[in-house]
Structures are given as structure tokens and as C-alpha cells.
Amino acid sequence: MEQSQIIALKxxxxxxKTKAQEQLYLKxxxxxxxxxxxxxxxxxxxxxxxxxxxxxxLLERPLTGIISxxxxxxxFLASKDLCAERRYIGYITAKPSFLNSKNIAKNISLPLQIQxxxxxxxxxxxxxxxxRVGLENKALAFPEDLNTLxxxxxxxARNLVNNPKILLLDDVFNGLDQxxxxxxxxxxxxxQQENRVTVLIxxxxxxxxxxxxxxxxxxxxxxxxxxxxxxQLFLSPVSDVxxxxxxxxxxxxxxxSIKRKISYQPTAGYHALVRISFAECLxxxxxxxxxxxxxxxxxxxxxxxxxxxxxxxFNIMLIEIYGASNVISEAVTFLNANGLQSxxxxxxxxxx
Amino acid sequence: MFQIxxxxxxxxxxxxxxxxxxSMALGIPFGMLMMKxxxxxxxxIKAIFVVCNSTLxxxxxTPYLLIMLLFIPLTNWLIIHGISYTTATLLPLTTVGTxxxxxxxxxxxxxxxxxxxxxxxxxxxxxxxxLFLILLPEARTDLIKAATDxxxxxxxxxIIAGALGAGGLGQLAVEKSINEPxxxxxxxxxxxxxxxxxxxxxxxxxxxxxxxxx
Numbered sequence: 001m002e003q004s005q006i007i008a009l010k011x012x013x014x015x016x017k018t019k020a021q022e023q024l025y026l027k028x029x030x031x032x033x034x035x036x037x038x039x040x041x042x043x044x045x046x047x048x049x050x051x052x053x054x055x056x057x058l059l060e061r062p063l064t065g066i067i068s069x070x071x072x073x074x075x076f077l078a079s080k081d082l083c084a085e086r087r088y089i090g091y092i093t094a095k096p097s098f099l100n101s102k103n104i105a106k107n108i109s110l111p112l113q114i115q116x117x118x119x120x121x122x123x124x125x126x127x128x129x130x131x132r133v134g135l136e137n138k139a140l141a142f143p144e145d146l147n148t149l150x151x152x153x154x155x156x157a158r159n160l161v162n163n164p165k166i167l168l169l170d171d172v173f174n175g176l177d178q179x180x181x182x183x184x185x186x187x188x189x190x191x192q193q194e195n196r197v198t199v200l201i202x203x204x205x206x207x208x209x210x211x212x213x214x215x216x217x218x219x220x221x222x223x224x225x226x227x228x229x230x231x232q233l234f235l236s237p238v239s240d241v242x243x244x245x246x247x248x249x250x251x252x253x254x255x256x257s258i259k260r261k262i263s264y265q266p267t268a269g270y271h272a273l274v275r276i277s278f279a280e281c282l283x284x285x286x287x288x289x290x291x292x293x294x295x296x297x298x299x300x301x302x303x304x305x306x307x308x309x310x311x312x313x314f315n316i317m318l319i320e321i322y323g324a325s326n327v328i329s330e331a332v333t334f335l336n337a338n339g340l341q342s343x344x345x346x347x348x349x350x351x352x
Numbered sequence: 353m354f355q356i357x358x359x360x361x362x363x364x365x366x367x368x369x370x371x372x373x374x375s376m377a378l379g380i381p382f383g384m385l386m387m388k389x390x391x392x393x394x395x396x397i398k399a400i401f402v403v404c405n406s407t408l409x410x411x412x413x414t415p416y417l418l419i420m421l422l423f424i425p426l427t428n429w430l431i432i433h434g435i436s437y438t439t440a441t442l443l444p445l446t447t448v449g450t451x452x453x454x455x456x457x458x459x460x461x462x463x464x465x466x467x468x469x470x471x472x473x474x475x476x477x478x479x480x481x482x483l484f485l486i487l488l489p490e491a492r493t494d495l496i497k498a499a500t501d502x503x504x505x506x507x508x509x510x511i512i513a514g515a516l517g518a519g520g521l522g523q524l525a526v527e528k529s530i531n532e533p534x535x536x537x538x539x540x541x542x543x544x545x546x547x548x549x550x551x552x553x554x555x556x557x558x559x560x561x562x563x564x565x566x
Contacts, residue, residue: 059474083476097471101489101565113485114477142565 005071006165006198007033007056012065014055025051026062027222033200035165038192040209040230041202042245043219049202052219053168056200057091058082070165087111090159090167094174096151098143105130105139108158129157133187149180156187167191169201173208181205185212206249210234210309218242231309235277235316235341250307254318258302262346266325270347273302274321274332278340280306280313287338295331298322320348353537356524361544363438364520367510368548371442372503375449379502380495382450383457384483390462391479408458411451416509420444420516441510441518449506456498460491493560500556504549511545521545 014026025048033039041049054060055067058074066075074085098107108129109122117125130136133153138146146154152172159167167188173181189212191197201213209216209230216233218226218241225239234250237243254262263270278284292299303318321328328344335342386408389401411419423444430440464487472482488495514522521541528538 057474059470080476083473086474086476091474097467099486099490101492103565110485111475114475114481 004035005032006035006069007031007200008066008068008071009056010066010068012055012062012067014051014060014062025222026055029055029065029222029224031217031224031227033198035198036192036196037215038188038199038201038213040213040216041200041219042204042209042216043241047219047241048222049219050170051222053091053170053200053202056166057089057168058086059091087115087162088165090156090164091170092152092155092159092167092172093170094152094172096155096158098151098154100143103140103142104135104146104154107143108154108161111158112161125161129160132160133157134183149176149183152176152184153187160191163195165196165198167197167199169199169203171202173201173203173205181208188212204245204249206234206245210307214310218245231312231314234307234309235314236343255302258348261348263348264346267347267349270349271320271322272325272328272344273346273348274319274328274342275316275345276319276335276340276342277307277314277316280315284315284317284340287335287340291331291334291338294334295323295327297327297331353534357521357537357540357544360519360521360524360541364507364510364514364522364545364548367438367441367445367513367518367520368503368507371445371449371506371510374442374446375453375502375506376499378446378450379453380457380499382454383461386454386458387461387465387483388479390458391465408451408455411448412455416448416512417516419448420509420513423447436519437517438519441513445506445509445513448509449502452505453498453502456502457495460494460498461487464490492563496556496560496563500553500559503552503556507545507549507552 009029009031012026012029012031013024015024029052031052041052043049055062056069058067058069062075066073068074069085069089072085074082077085098104099110102110105126108126112122112125126139127136130139133156135150135153135157138150138154143151143154156167169188173184176184185208188199192199201208203209213230215227215229217224218233218239220239220241226233226237226242228238228242233242234246237246258273262273266272276284276288288299291297299322300320301317302320303316305316307314307316321331323331325347332342332344386401386404389397389404392398392401427437427440427443430443431437461483465482468482468486468490472486477485510518510520511522511525514520514524515526517523521544525538525541525545528534528541
């Protein structure tokens with residue numbers, strides 16, 4: 001299937017002014033997103049995740065660079081035309097604001113009223129979007145009656161009135177319970193599948209990324225440092241930030257007994273600690289034992305666990321390999337060639 | 353004595369009724385206009401805004417007595433032309449009431465605009481739409497409170513005006529306590545003033561209750 005680009009950012013930079021200085025918070029960001037993608041944006045707090053979303057949502061103009069949505073350069077549009085384009089970009093935050101003096105149906109119809117729709121048409125659209133998010137019975141409730149999830153759903157409904165092509169979720173899942181996260185991610189998945197909506201989510205929730213997202217970008221200090229699929233992120237992260245994220249998010253933290261003794265340089269009398277990851281469909285025992293035999297090595301399994309990413313299951317093993325370091329690196333290359341993704345992560349002395 | 357009290361009461365009600373009505377009719381649009389001026393990027397309009405804003409600040413921070421004194425040449429001129437003291441007092445009362453209310457309305461709308469600016473911008477609302485669809489409905493309760501407060505302030509100012517000879521319960525209370533001491537009459541006029549003030553506050557409260565969305 002041919003995939004068409006929906007978002008293209010070229011050398012986008014953005015700053016904000018404080019009294020003392022101008023602070024750069026997006027540094028030459030280049031990014032393309034395909035239509036129908038669900039993209040997670042991860043990074044530490046202050047890495048520029050929200051800034052990036054705000055830029056894509058055209059809520060602020062970048063200092064330099066070009067933002068094109070659907071092959072249309074929007075950077076230099078006049079404010080009025082920009083408003084028309086912005087209708088197709090939904091932007092949702094964790095703390096949406098509503099008109100407290102008006103009920104939910106009126107709140108949702110606000111953007112339509114502004115566009116000058118007829119009353120009966122507005123009614124139809126409001127009913128449709130409320131049904132879409134499953135809040136038909138809340139049309140006459142007031143914003144303060146809603147819980148956090150319902151508020152977010154209403155905000156989503158309000159963004160759906162114009163059939164957006166892009167949804168930007170700025171830390172929306174933060175602070176929701178598991179069940180709410182599931183409801184919301186199912187809704188987003190169905191929007192993506194049925195309406196081909198492209199979704200960008202800024203989050204640091206590893207479970208959510210595994211279940212919902214397809215691709216990930218990693219941000220650090222205002223720049224995109226890594227872009228990969230979700231499986232790649234969890235199995236072979238490249239950048240430091242991604243490593244850190246995966247380490248904290250999964251059980252890949254080394255056991256304390258090892259952490260105290262590990263050395264990152266080959267050391268005499270130490271043996272190698274190797275992390276192997278592979279898809280479930282592979283039969284690792286055979287390959288592993290063949291390798292061990294072929295290179296005349298000895299090995300010892302320290303940790304083994306499974307990681308479920310979308311529908312795929314991955315196994316991750318931490319093993320010790322005894323032997324000369326040059327032989328071990330050859331063995332690791334051999335394992336990689338046979339589909340077991342392996343990496344020497346350090347050297348440890350005898351653990352016993 | 354009751355006749356005097358009733359006459360004074362009638363004068364006071366006349367003063368504050370018309371002064372409040374005019375203040376509301378002029379003050380709320382003036383506040384909205386200030387808001388419009390404040391958000392317009394244009395040198396001339398900026399200058400007009402600064403002048404208007406200074407006037408509002410002047411009305412807010414200058415004691416009413418001084419403003420009354422400023423108006424004396426004008427009111428005297430009106431009185432010479434056959435207008436009663438009480439009616440002539442409406443001029444400074446309405447002016448100050450309008451300015452104070454405009455100041456409140458402007459502040460309320462400005463705060464709300466700050467909260468909603470991003471959203472109205474994102475929705476592509478025109479200034480008119482954002483005012484009528486978002487700001488005014490959200491500001492309703494605060495606006496009614498501001499109007500009520502202004503009426504109470506106008507009542508207070510009418511007493512000061514009364515002390516300067518504009519008639520009404522204020523004048524009666526001052527006369528009966530200094531010139532021709534009659535403590536009962538003074539007390540009654542003060543009680544009446546307090547009752548009026550409470551009635552205004554209660555009316556404002558009722559209106560707010562009535563206009564709540566639920």
C-alpha cells in the first residue's frame with residue numbers, strides 16, 4: 001500500500017522569549033508522518049514534546065522552517081486561511097477548558113456556530129460525535145459534572161465535528177486509570193482504522209506505546225534524536241534518552257548484584273553479559289546451542305522475559321558467556337546473523 | 353417628620369435609580385469597547401486607549417468628593433438653567449458610575465479573554481463571535497455582580513452628594529445630625545439607606561440565581 005505523507009516539517013525552529021534571553025525550544029526539527037500513522041513522542045519533561053505538537057497544530061508559528069500539512073505549506077498563510085486549515089487538526093490536552101455556563105451539547109457546537117452552520121445541522125453533528133465517543137446521555141450535562149475521562153472524551157468530540165485528518169494528543173493519558181486508558185485508546189484506534197486519522201501522542205507511558213502506537217520519535221532538548229518503530233524502540237534503542245526510557249519502562253534494569261560489579265570495558269577474568277532479543281516465532285534454543293557448540297563457549301541464563309508489543313511477542317534474554325572476548329564478539333555477530341538480536345552490554349566477574 | 357423622610361427617600365430612589373440605569377447602559381458597552389481598544393494594534397487606537405484607561409483609573413482611585421467638587425461649575429450652570437439640585441447631581445453620579453462599571457467590565461473581559469484567547473484563536477472565531485459566544489456568556493455572573501456593586505457604590509456617592517446639598521436621605525441625615533439635631537430622624541434615614549443597600553444587594557443575588565444555567 002502506498003503511504004502518503006500528511007505532515008512534513010522542515011528545519012522547524014521555535015523560541016520563546018524570557019526577560020533575559022531567547023530560549024530555543026525546537027531545534028531544526030525535520031519530521032514526516034504518514035497518513036494513518038499513530039506516532040508516539042517520548043522524551044523527558046521539557047524536551048519539546050508539547051512545543052512540537054503545538055507547532056504541528058499551528059497554534060504558534062515557528063521562527064524558521066516550513067510546516068506542511070497534506071502537502072500544503074501552511075507556514076506563511078494569513079491568519080484567516082490558517083483558521084480554516086486548523087479545523088482539520090484536532091488538538092487535545094489533558095486539561096481541556098469548557099464554557100462553564102453552557103451544557104456539553106452547546107460546548108461541542110461552539111466551533112460549528114463559529115463557522116456559521118445551521119441549527120438543525122449542528123444538532124445532527126453534535127449527536128453524531130457524542131455517539132462516537134459514547135457520551136450520548138451527557139448532552140445536557142454541564143462541564144463540571146464530568147470526570148476527567150469524560151472531559152477528555154468531550155474535548156475529543158468537540159475536535160471531531162470537522163472530521164479532522166490529524167489528532168494531536170498532548171499528554172492526554174497522563175493520570176488516567178488503566179480502564180480509562182483502554183477506552184480512550186480503543187476509541188483512537190478505531191478512529192485511525194475507520195477514518196484514517198493520523199494521531200500524534202506525547203506520552204511517557206510505555207504500556208500505551210506498546211498497545212496503541214506504531215512508530216516513535218524520541219526528543220531531547222528540543223531536537224528529534226531518534227525515530228523508529230515501537231518494536232525497535234523496545235528491542236534496540238539507539239539514543240541515550242531512548243535507552244533510559246526503555247530501561248525505566250521495562251524490566252530491563254539489571255539485577256543489583258550485577259549492577260554493582262559490571263564493567264563496560266573488557267577485563268581479564270570477566271565474562272561477557274549479552275542481551276538477546278528475538279520474535280517469538282523463532283526457535284532460539286537451536287541457534288543458541290549451535291553457536292555455543294561452534295565457538296566452544298559456555299553460557300548461563302540470568303534473566304528471561306517476554307515483551308508484548310501490539311500483537312507481537314518478543315523474548316528478551318540476559319545471558320553470561322564465558323570465553324575469550326574476541327571469540328565472544330564473533331559469536332555475537334553470528335547470533336545477529338541468525339536473527340537473534342544480540343548486544344554485549346558489559347563484563348562481569350564470577351557472580352558466585 | 354415622616355413627610356420629610358418620605359420626600360428624602362423619594363429623592364434618593366430617584367437619584368440612584370436613574371444614575372444606576374444610565375451607568376449600566378453606558379458602563380457595560382464602554383467596558384466592552386475598552387476591551388476592543390486594548391486588543392487592537394494601532395497607534396491611534398493605542399493612544400485613545402491610554403487616555404480612556406487613565407480616566408478609568410482616575411475615577412477608581414480619586415475620592416468621590418473630589419470628583420463632585422470638579423463637577424460643581426457644571427452642576428451650578430445646570431441649576432441656574434432651572435434644573436433641580438437632585439437632577440443635576442445625576443451628572444457626576446452617572447459619570448462616576450459609568451467609569452467604575454466600565455473598569456470592572458473591562459477587567460472581567462480581559463481576564464476571560466486571557467483564558468480563552470488560545471481557544472478562540474484555534475477555533476478561528478472573529479472578535480465579535482468570541483465576545484458574544486464565549487466571553488459574555490462566561491462573564492455573565494461576574495458582570496451582574498459588578499453591576500450590583502456599582503449600584504451600591506452609586507448609593508454611597510448619592511449620600512456624599514446629599515451632604516453637599518443634592519437632597520435625598522444623605523442630606524437629611526447630615527442636616528439632622530449637625531444643623532438641627534434630631535437623632536431619631538437621622539437614625540431613621542440611615543436605617544433606610546442601609547435597607548436600600550441591602551435590597552440592591554439582594555436583587556443582584558436573585559438575578560444571579562435566576563440566570564444560572566441550572
